[in-house]
Amino acid sequence: MENVRVVVVDDSPxxxxxxxxxxxxxxxxxxxxxxxxxxxxxxxAETRPNxxxxxxxxxxxxxxxxxxAVHEIDRDIRVIVIxxxxxxxxxxxxxxxxxxxxxxxPVDDEDLIAVVKRVMQAEELFGVLNSEFFDxxxxxxxxxxxxxxxxxxxxxxxxxxxxxxxxxxIAVMIGIIGEFPGKMLIxxxxxxxxxxxxxxxxxEPKNSExxxxxxxxxxxxxxxxxxxxxxxxxxxxxxxxxxxxxxxGENMKITPLNYPTYTAIGESVFGKILLNIGFKRGELDAWx
Amino acid sequence: MDVKHVTPFIVGFNTVIPPLxxxxxxxxxxxxxxxxxxxxxxxxxxxxxxxxKGNVVYVIGAxxxxxxxxxxxxxxxxxxxxxxxxxxxxxxANMLAAHAxxxxxxxKMLIKISTPACFEGNDITVTMxxxxxxxxxxxVDDMPIDVNISLEN
Numbered sequence: 001m002e003n004v005r006v007v008v009v010d011d012s013p014x015x016x017x018x019x020x021x022x023x024x025x026x027x028x029x030x031x032x033x034x035x036x037x038x039x040x041x042x043x044x045a046e047t048r049p050n051x052x053x054x055x056x057x058x059x060x061x062x063x064x065x066x067x068x069a070v071h072e073i074d075r076d077i078r079v080i081v082i083x084x085x086x087x088x089x090x091x092x093x094x095x096x097x098x099x100x101x102x103x104x105x106p107v108d109d110e111d112l113i114a115v116v117k118r119v120m121q122a123e124e125l126f127g128v129l130n131s132e133f134f135d136x137x138x139x140x141x142x143x144x145x146x147x148x149x150x151x152x153x154x155x156x157x158x159x160x161x162x163x164x165x166x167x168x169x170i171a172v173m174i175g176i177i178g179e180f181p182g183k184m185l186i187x188x189x190x191x192x193x194x195x196x197x198x199x200x201x202x203x204e205p206k207n208s209e210x211x212x213x214x215x216x217x218x219x220x221x222x223x224x225x226x227x228x229x230x231x232x233x234x235x236x237x238x239x240x241x242x243x244x245x246x247x248x249g250e251n252m253k254i255t256p257l258n259y260p261t262y263t264a265i266g267e268s269v270f271g272k273i274l275l276n277i278g279f280k281r282g283e284l285d286a287w288x
Numbered sequence: 289m290d291v292k293h294v295t296p297f298i299v300g301f302n303t304v305i306p307p308l309x310x311x312x313x314x315x316x317x318x319x320x321x322x323x324x325x326x327x328x329x330x331x332x333x334x335x336x337x338x339x340x341k342g343n344v345v346y347v348i349g350a351x352x353x354x355x356x357x358x359x360x361x362x363x364x365x366x367x368x369x370x371x372x373x374x375x376x377x378x379x380x381a382n383m384l385a386a387h388a389x390x391x392x393x394x395x396k397m398l399i400k401i402s403t404p405a406c407f408e409g410n411d412i413t414v415t416m417x418x419x420x421x422x423x424x425x426x427x428v429d430d431m432p433i434d435v436n437i438s439l440e441n
Contacts, residue, residue, distance in 0.1 A: 096383075164374075174335065175334060175402025176403075177337045177400040177402050178400075181403045182402065185405060212415050216415070241335075242342065249413060250409075252407050253409060254407055255374045255407075255408070
């Protein structure tokens, strides 16, 4: 929890002073404050904090508009609302605007620090997951194929996938839940899926359904092993996989949605296998 | 999978859709479908894990998808299903599934959801994990969204 940089947004100098005092007494660095939308935009762009505490009612704006302005500058900045107003409707609106925690004024020192720590610990854990998951999934695909077919896979190309890509043949989607939700996609051509299935089954597949079944199970093994391996490294991930869904067709456009995913293109004796995987920050971290 | 497990997904629509600026929601006939079906347009899959596990697949035809994305983007005209429009639709599916999960929790069933995966294309065959799939068409201001649910214990 070192070097957490915070901006305090509140139109009342007294509140700014109280909240800043609590944070600084507990080792957090308050790098700025703002009391209206324009100041929020300016201070956030200038200081790029890790965390923002946000008042709900301010002259000419509100905490939700200011939260959206913060996230337009940087989606990864965490926002905790500290407001005298707190009812079901406003909390639900805050959740929809990607607020990570909500506290009611007058704020208690211990409550504020507990919520800040919970939000920032999740942030740290996400950073660790992000640094290790891609290699773990690549290893799981390589090991899975090796165990099932006694063949090797080498990764020719790896990249951060920020734009749409096209898949022809078969794409298996496996949803992942846990501390951070995510998904894994494996896509391959019909020809590659056919030979891979024949090798796994040690006979010609009877029909396309059997190929789809085999690819679903193959992807399930890869995702399951990768998630187990990540959970062994850190139990706090708590990752579990949803059953596979298989899409088949030509010219299927696959779009990454608002968060980065990573792609590795594996070259095997059966043909190319595309692995795409990504996790998203939990957005509703610390609700009191 | 029990037919009562469809209700939370309808609750999801009733909770999420009105605040987005849509005026009417109509529920079509509930169908029991085969585990594989074909769809065109936008297909969004969300994985679900908990006391039940499986997937929900939302299928929206291209024209309806453009109109729905436009409403979600505050009326901005959507001529083509670009990344921005698909992000809006992905977020819609995410919210629908999240609110379905909340409705399951009200039935004392804890279920968490994965991030959505978004596909676009014609005549895509979707094969779901469980042998039984419940399908229900929801009409949002007369624009159809097919909801396909496959959950098992």
